[in-house]
Amino acid sequence: MSATMIKEFKLPDLGEGLTESEIVAWKVAVGDTVALNQIIAEVETAKAVVELPSPFAGVVAALHEQPGTVVEVGKPIVSFEVEGDDGGTAAGGAGAAAGSDAGAPAKREPNLVGYGAVLESSGRPARRARNFAAPAVPAAAAAPAPVTAPAAAPAPVIEPVAAVAAPPLLSERPRSTPPVRKLAKDLGVDLAAVTGTGEHGLITRDDVRNFVGGGDLPVAPQDLAGVAPQSAADGERETRTPIKGVRKHTAAAMVSSAFTAPHVTEFLTVDVTPTMELLAKLKASRAFAGYKLTPLTLVSKAVLIALRNHPTLNSRWDEASQEIVQYNYVNLGIAAATPRGLTVPNIKDAHRMSLLELSTALTALTDTARAGKTAPSELSGGTISITNIGVFGIDAGTPILNPGEAAILALGAVRKMPWEYQDEVALRQVMTLSLSFDHRLVDGEQGSRFLQDLGAMLSDPGMVLAMV
Known part of the structure; x- marks a missing residue:
C-alpha cells in the first residue's frame, strides 16, 4: 500500500562551489505533474544560465521562490507531492530503516541527472540522457521527513509556505527575463500583449521596444547595460540595480x-x-x-x-x-x-x-x-x-x-x-x-x-x- 508524501527540493551547488543562484523562470506551475529529470526551472549562476531538472516524479505542491529571486544553495525552492511506501520513506529515511528487513536493500531516492540512476519497479534505471552534471546532494538534505495523510483522508494535507505566495500559472505569466520585465514596466508595456520572438516564445528587449515604437524606439546607454532609465517626471533621480549573477x-x-x-x-x-x-x-x-x-x-x-x-x-x-x-x-x-x-x-x-x-x-x-x-x-x-x-x-x-x-x-x-x-x-x-x-x-x-x-x-x- 502506498501513500503520498511531500518532498522538498533544495537548490543544489551547480558547480565549482557556487553559493547562490537566481531563479530566472519556472517551467512548471503548482498542480503540474512532472516526470523525473523534466526541466522545471532556469537558474542563473555566477557564470551561466542552467536548466534545472526535477529530482522527483510527482505533482508540484508549491513553488517557494519567485522569478528574479536570488536563492542560497541548500534552500528549498519547490515541493513535490510524490507516491511513497506506506509507513516508510525512500533511502536514508528513518522510517525505511525501521520498517524494512535488516538485510533488504534500501530503495534509492530519486536524484538529478548526474547524481545517480534511479531504479523503477521494473529494475531499470529511469533517467533521461542529458548533458547536465552536478555534485551529489547529501541524503539528509535530499530526503526530508515525509508528510503523511490523516487516517480519514486519502491524501496529505499540504501546509502552505509562510510568507511565500505561489506564482501564477505559466500560462498566465508571459515568458521573459527579469531585465525585460523591468524594461516593460518602465515603458508601460503589458507583456501579455507582446509576442515573443526568442527561443520557445521568449520575450526579448527588442520585442518590447518594437511593441512601443515599431522598432524605432531610441535606446539609452543605461538600458544597454541592463538598467532602464528614469525620467525626471517620475520623481526619481537615480536607478539602482542589484549586483548579482x-x-x-x-x-x-x-x-x-x-x-x-x-x-x-x-x-x-x-x-x-x-x-x-x-x-x-x-x-x-x-x-x-x-x-x-x-x-x-x-x-x-x-x-x-x-x-x-x-x-x-x-x-x-x-x-x-x-x-x-x-x-x-x-x-x-x-x-x-x-x-x-x-x-x-x-x-x-x-x-x-x-x-x-x-x-x-x-x-x-x-x-x-x-x-x-x-x-x-x-x-x-x-x-x-x-x-x-x-x-x-x-x-x-x-x-x-x-x-x-x-x-x-x-x-x-x-x-x-x-x-x-x-x-x-x-x-x-x-x-x-x-x-x-x-x-x-x-x-x-x-x-x-x-x-x-x-x-x-x-x-x-x-x-x-x-x-x-
Whole structure:
C-alpha cells in the first residue's frame, strides 16, 4: 500500500562551489505533474544560465521562490507531492530503516541527472540522457521527513509556505527575463500583449521596444547595460540595480585579476589587407561553403600557431605551490558580450583544430553565449583569451586578463587608412592588436616577439609556412 508524501527540493551547488543562484523562470506551475529529470526551472549562476531538472516524479505542491529571486544553495525552492511506501520513506529515511528487513536493500531516492540512476519497479534505471552534471546532494538534505495523510483522508494535507505566495500559472505569466520585465514596466508595456520572438516564445528587449515604437524606439546607454532609465517626471533621480549573477562574478574576477597580476599592454598596428583578401577567397571557395568565416577566425588560428613558438603566453602562475604551470594544450577563450554581462567561454583543445573545425566551434560558442545557454564547464579551464572590441568600432584597449591566464589579445576594428605600401602611400586595411600579459610569467621580449609573429602572419599569411 502506498501513500503520498511531500518532498522538498533544495537548490543544489551547480558547480565549482557556487553559493547562490537566481531563479530566472519556472517551467512548471503548482498542480503540474512532472516526470523525473523534466526541466522545471532556469537558474542563473555566477557564470551561466542552467536548466534545472526535477529530482522527483510527482505533482508540484508549491513553488517557494519567485522569478528574479536570488536563492542560497541548500534552500528549498519547490515541493513535490510524490507516491511513497506506506509507513516508510525512500533511502536514508528513518522510517525505511525501521520498517524494512535488516538485510533488504534500501530503495534509492530519486536524484538529478548526474547524481545517480534511479531504479523503477521494473529494475531499470529511469533517467533521461542529458548533458547536465552536478555534485551529489547529501541524503539528509535530499530526503526530508515525509508528510503523511490523516487516517480519514486519502491524501496529505499540504501546509502552505509562510510568507511565500505561489506564482501564477505559466500560462498566465508571459515568458521573459527579469531585465525585460523591468524594461516593460518602465515603458508601460503589458507583456501579455507582446509576442515573443526568442527561443520557445521568449520575450526579448527588442520585442518590447518594437511593441512601443515599431522598432524605432531610441535606446539609452543605461538600458544597454541592463538598467532602464528614469525620467525626471517620475520623481526619481537615480536607478539602482542589484549586483548579482554574471555581472557580480565578472566584477569580482576582474578586480582580483587587476590587483593580483602585474599587467603590461603592448600595441601593434598591422596592415591586414592580405588577410582580408584571403578571407574573401576562403568565403568564395567550395570547401568553406556554409561556414561562417570572420577576421576573428583567422586571427584565432594565427594565435594558435604563434603559441607554438611562444608557450610562456599559454601558462599560469600557481601561487599556492609557487610554480609556473605551462599548458601543453590550448583552451582558447573568446570574450562574449551577453544580455547578462561579459562571459569568456573557451574552445577546448583548440590547438588540435583545423580552420574548418575552429570556424564551427567559434560559431557554436558565440550562438550559445548569446542565447544565454553556456554551460559552467565551458567557462572554466581557459588558457589564453581573445576579445574582439573591433565589432564595437574600437581600435585599441587595455584588456584585463582572465583570472588564471597569462595573456589576452584584443582585436581592433579593421579600417581603411592611408598606409605605407611598397614605398608609396596607399589605402590599406589596418588593424591594431592590443596584447596584455602577466609580467610575472611573460617578459617584455617574449610578449613583443609573440605580437611580432602574430602581426607577420596577418600582414602576410604566407609566413605561416615559415612558422609551422
